[in-house]
Amino acid sequence: MYGLSRMMLVMVACLTAYTILLVAYMAGAVGAIIVLGLIVVILKRKGRIFTAFGTAQWSGEDELRRVGMIGAKHGLILGRLEVAPGANFAGRLKALLNVRMKAKDACEQFLAPVKRKPRDYPLVKLPNAVHTAVFAPTGVGKGVSCVIPFLLSCEDSCVVVDFKGDLASITAKARRHMGHEIVILDPFKVLAKLKFKSATFNPLEFISKDSPLAIDDCNALAQALVVRSGEEKEPHWLDSAEAWIAAITATVVQYGQQDKGTRSLQTVREMLSNPQKLDMAIKLMNESEAWGGMLARMGGQLMHFVDKEKSSALTTVGRFLRFLDTLAVAENTRSSSFDPARLRKGRMTVYLVLPPEHMIQPLIRMWIGSLLLAVVRGGLQEKDKVHFVLDEASSLGAGMEALNDAVDKYRAYGVRLLFMYQSLGQLKKCWPQGQDQTLLSNTTQVFFGVNDQQTAEYVSARLGEETIVVDSGGTSRGTSRQFSETGTSLHGSTTYSSNSNSNWQQHGRKLLKPEEVLALPPQIAITFTPGVLPVWTTLVRYFEEKDLFKRRGWLHELSSSCRVFTASAVLLVIAAVAAVALTNAATEKIQRDQQAQPWQYAVPPERWSP
Secondary structure: OHHHHHHHHHHHHHHHHHHHHHHHHHOHHHHHHHHHHHHHHHHHOOOOOOOOOOEOOOOOHHHHHHOOOEOOOOOEEEEEOOOOHHHOHHHHHHHHHOOOOOHHHHHHHHOOOOOOOHHHOOEEEEOOOOEEEEEOOOOOOHHHHHHHHHHHHOOOEEEEEOOOOHHHHHHHHHHHHOOOEEEEEOOOOOOHHHOOOOOOOOHHHHOOOOOOOHHHHHHHHHHHHOOEOOOOOOOHHHHHHHHHHHHHHHHHHHHOOHHHOOOOHHHHHHHHHOHHHHHHHHHHHHOOOHHHHHHHHHHHHHOOOOHHHHHHHHHHHHHHHHHHHOHHHHHHHOOOOOOOOHHHHOOEEEEEOOOHHHOOHHHHHHHHHHHHHHHHOOOOOOOOOEEEEEOOHHHHOEOOHHHHHHHHOHHHHOEEEEEEEOOHHHHHHHOOOOHHHHHHHOEEEEEEOOOOHHHHHHHHHHHOEEEEEEEEEEEEEEEEEEEEEEOOEEEEEEEEEEEEEEEEEEEEEEOOOHHHHHOOOOOEEEEEOOOOOOEEEEOOOOOOOHHHHOOOOHHHHHHHHHHHHHHHHHHHHHHHHHHHHHHHHHHHHHHHHHHHOHHHOOOOHHHOOO
């Protein structure tokens, strides 16, 4: 139906052009010149562009529609683009005749009202972004403006870091209505009052002892449990802790029994904290032929630790596994109540709830690393995407190898990451030794509510410089008098002079200076995405536009297309009636002119037929 509406609007444009020509004809030669001149001015109206010092500018609606950021059904909502394309008839006509633009977008842009209400401005999304990093300080609305709108509109599977539980309480019901299986890992029962049942998750349950990658999975789990800052003076102890945890985990995977509850991280913790059980485990490893002797090799490596070195290494291990010694975590990690593979196979949303007062960094890292591994196990594909929404991503700490791999390697597995940071300084702390630049180069960046100088300077420099015209000039006036005395008479003269000058020069100016970035209202977002000019949008808070997130089926699409079709038909009828009326008027004018001055329309004698 949109295609038919577009054809009718094209006919409206043609009839309008025909009507304008008739008006120009009826107005006479002078009127025709005026009308044609106005048409040329309207169609060719374009300010002079200076490029001597830079060409920085903001993205317009036409460009954002071209790249699919306006009119997209999915993607992170960046807010509304406050523009008024209704005043630009040439832009409307260009969109209507653009064969590369969808019929629906072309019709909506052509019929857009001249004066728009805030809710009528086009919505900008990120449909094609792989990974995204949002930078905003605490309290300016990362949750209500970015995370919650995304969860209310995205139908793909998601893993959400939700420390306070507010994201689950607001969006879980809506996502269940989308057909998602809702899983809430809430060991401390933060959401118990809302009658959300906490799920359980044992990562060892999904490591098959028959898999050739079992040892790699154990090493990855150990790496996630050992938190690094990137500034360790003696990394040997952290490396040793990883070796101990990986080796004992591999032993539990190989010989533990899930039905007896001995195949979990709790068993790993028991072995590493009990000297007798630890010695028995090492002996079992050395005598094992599992995985082609690899488990025995890991056991032999542990035997190199003796006396004080062994004690220090096990002390470091205990520091990272101490979180398993609480009843809440023990209950949550003994077994699994869901299969993380369903993140890929169907629709699932997993909320990771840890209150700030019980913030356990190894536990959240273990959850994220294991769920990432579950997605990657499904193989290469990009059809079923899984979004990891990492609110307060700095809480994950530095040196998490799973995230490093996810940024630059897991795109082809359908993994999409959404990082939330408070500033670039926080990012650099979490991604040390230049890794922050790797993250920035692989993500779309969104900034709002900037409140520190380092981030403001980065945004200003990233925006670039534009070329502006600076006018200068002045005005001067002067008066001079001359007098001379001859005898008894006095002669004199007075001279007045004035002059003015005006000149202009091109100068370079940053699109936004750092102090201007700091002064922006917190609801203004600046987005940098590859291949697109910087985007200036006004954020959408989910509680201000609740209708935006209501599920609309085929009936809504049908009613929308019917409205466009009706408006197009009405315009076509009006344009046709006006064209017929003016055609009749022009015909009558020609007839009157023939009667008033017949000699002008008579056939000259030389053209008479013999």
